[in-house]
Amino acid sequence: METLGPQIIFWAFAALMLGSAFIVVHGKNLVRSAFSLLATFFSAAVFYVMLGADFLAGVQLLVYVGGILTLLVFGVMLTNRIYNLNLETQTFQVLPGALVSLAVFVILTTVVVRTPWSQSALIEDGPTTPIIGRALMTEYVLPFEIASVLLLVALLGAAMLVRRRTDL
Amino acid sequence: MISLEHYLIVAAALFSLGLYGVLTRKNAINVLMSIELIFNSANINLIAFSRFVSGDTEGQVFALFVIVIAACEAAVALAIIMSLYRILKDVSLDEASVLKG
Numbered sequence: 001m002e003t004l005g006p007q008i009i010f011w012a013f014a015a016l017m018l019g020s021a022f023i024v025v026h027g028k029n030l031v032r033s034a035f036s037l038l039a040t041f042f043s044a045a046v047f048y049v050m051l052g053a054d055f056l057a058g059v060q061l062l063v064y065v066g067g068i069l070t071l072l073v074f075g076v077m078l079t080n081r082i083y084n085l086n087l088e089t090q091t092f093q094v095l096p097g098a099l100v101s102l103a104v105f106v107i108l109t110t111v112v113v114r115t116p117w118s119q120s121a122l123i124e125d126g127p128t129t130p131i132i133g134r135a136l137m138t139e140y141v142l143p144f145e146i147a148s149v150l151l152l153v154a155l156l157g158a159a160m161l162v163r164r165r166t167d168l
Numbered sequence: 169m170i171s172l173e174h175y176l177i178v179a180a181a182l183f184s185l186g187l188y189g190v191l192t193r194k195n196a197i198n199v200l201m202s203i204e205l206i207f208n209s210a211n212i213n214l215i216a217f218s219r220f221v222s223g224d225t226e227g228q229v230f231a232l233f234v235i236v237i238a239a240c241e242a243a244v245a246l247a248i249i250m251s252l253y254r255i256l257k258d259v260s261l262d263e264a265s266v267l268k269g
Contacts, residue, residue, distance in 0.1 A: 003169055010170045014178045021182055024201050025189030037201050040182075044208045047175065051219045053228050056211075056235075063235050068204060068242045075197045075246045079253040090194040090260075097191035101184040108180035112173055119172060120223040131225045132232065140229055147236045154240035158247035 010050065017043035026091075030076050034069065041065050055129040175216035182209035196249045196259045200242065207238045 020039035027033045041064040048057035136144045182205055189202025211231045218227025249259055256263050 006170060010174065014174075017178070018181055018185065021185045021205050024205065025185050025193065025198075030195065030198065033198060033201060037204065040205065040208065044212060047178075047212055048215055050170070051175070051215045053215050053218075053225075053231070056215060056228050056231055059232060059235055060211075063239055064204070064208075067239060071242055071246055072197060072201060072204075075200075075249060079197065079249060079259045091192045092194055092262075094192050097188050100191060101188035104187055105180055105184035108183065109177055112176040112180065117172055117221060119220050128225050128228060132228055135225065135229050136232075143233060147233055150240055151236060154244050158243040161244070161247035162250045 006050065009046070013043040013046045017047075030080070031073075034073050034076055037072070038065060038069055041069065052125045053128060055127075055132055172216055172220040175212060175220075179209040179212040179216070182206075182212070194260050194262060196252070196261055196264075197246075199261065200245050200249070203245075204238065204242070207234060210234060 017040050020036040020043070023036035024033045024040060027036065041060060044064075045057040045060040048054075048060055186202045186205030186209065189205065190199050193199050193202060211234050214227045214231045214234065218225060218231075252264055253259050
């Protein structure tokens with residue numbers, strides 16, 4: 001009976017995540033889609049906490065909610081004319097798209113259920129930040145540096161792309 | 169008890185919703201949001217495998233790199249959408265059918 005609490009949290013946030021994701025992909029209003037995305041990212045962060053990834057949950061909230069979502073809202077606001085207040089968006093190929101994604105879901109679920117996963121003993125929960133930090137500075141130092149350079153190049157390239165043509 | 173399969177099935181549902189958004193949305197920013205959903209489902213899978221199968225934090229490091237790539241992708245894609253909007257005055261993907269600016 002003591003495992004009921006995590007189950008309730010899991011199913012509640014799974015429902016929140018999938019419901020808000022559905023609004024993101026099917027809602028008519030762009031701003032509402034952007035704010036539903038916030039609920040999706042937050043539920044994903046809750047999942048990370050339940051999986052013992054506390055550092056990743058913090059990064060998820062900081063980078064996705066604080067960074068990417070803000071960028072997306074800026075994008076929504078800047079690419080719609082101000083007088084176009086309803087900010088509606090359109091869909092096309094709804095039926096084929098729904099069929100394809102439903103088929104993908106059925107295939108993935110079948111694979112997940114039928115595969116005998118070799119599960120190891122569960123690790124005990126603890127702070128993961130020192131472990132991840134040590135791994136990034138020793139074993140994964142080359143990918144870490146490449147990711148830093150990639151971030152720098154991507155942000156410079158983004159600034160370059162949105163620059164006005166007359167500056168050239 | 170919540171097992172690995174529960175997380176994988178929820179992530180598969182999230183992936184399918186993101187795929188549906190990519191396939192059906194007309195607005196470029198909305199397609200970008202759907203791609204973020206797909207990134208998140210992949211991250212949930214990575215962390216779930218890291219906890220239930222390998223039992224260490226290696227998958228979390230990979231998820232961290234996925235988040236970095238997602239940030240780069242969002243910045244560059246929004247920059248492209250901005251310059252597209254400056255040229256076409258629209259972000260509908262149907263309008264963006266020629267490479268010449």
